[in-house]
Amino acid sequence: MCNQSVGLIQRAIEFAGITTVSISLLREITEKIRPPRALFVPFPLGYPLGEPHNPDLQLRIMRA
Numbered sequence: 001m002c003n004q005s006v007g008l009i010q011r012a013i014e015f016a017g018i019t020t021v022s023i024s025l026l027r028e029i030t031e032k033i034r035p036p037r038a039l040f041v042p043f044p045l046g047y048p049l050g051e052p053h054n055p056d057l058q059l060r061i062m063r064a
Contacts, residue, residue, distance in 0.1 A: 007033035023048045023061070039064055 003026065010020045014036045021037045024030040025045055030038050041061060043050050049058040 003029045003033055007035045010035045 024038045
C-alpha cells in the first residue's frame with residue numbers, strides 16, 4: 001500500500017478516536033504526508049522491524 005493511502009487511512013482512524021502510529025522507512029515522503037504519528041527507523045525497504053529473526057530488536061521497535 002502506498003504511503004499516501006496509509007496516511008489517509010491513519011487520519012480516518014484517528015478521527016474515529018483510535019490512536020495510530022505508522023512505522024516509516026522513508027522520512028522524506030512521510031514528512032510530506034504528515035501522518036498524526038510516525039516512527040522513523042533506519043532499516044532497508046522491506047524490513048520495517050529490522051533484521052529477520054531478531055525478536056529482541058523487533059520488540060524494542062514495537063515498544064518505541
